[in-house]
């Protein structure tokens with residue numbers, strides 16, 4: 041008689057998250073730069089902490105130290121290093137091993 045469409049199955053949500061795009065995405069590194077502090081040069085100006093508070097903190101001696109390499113993104117890490125009045129923060133490119141800041 042009538043050719044009705046087959047009933048659709050209930051659209052209960054598939055429980056899988058979207059697939060990742062490509063292998064290239066999953067290979068992305070967390071953080072291109074590594075930062076280190078030359079504590080002997082630190083004068084406690086704290087501009088690094090103000091710019092990248094999830095990467096730098098002042099310790100009990102009021103000297104900067106790195107608390108995480110991926111707390112803030114690379115641009116903020118570099119900006120924090122460039123803000124340091126004594127160039128106490130060294131930025132190294134993880135891929136090339138070259139010093140990005142301060143200029144050599």
Ligand code: SF4
Pocket residue numbers: 077081082083084085086087088089103104123124125126127128129
């Ligand atoms: S900006 Fe430089 S001098 Fe100031 S706290 Fe950070 S490392 Fe030390």
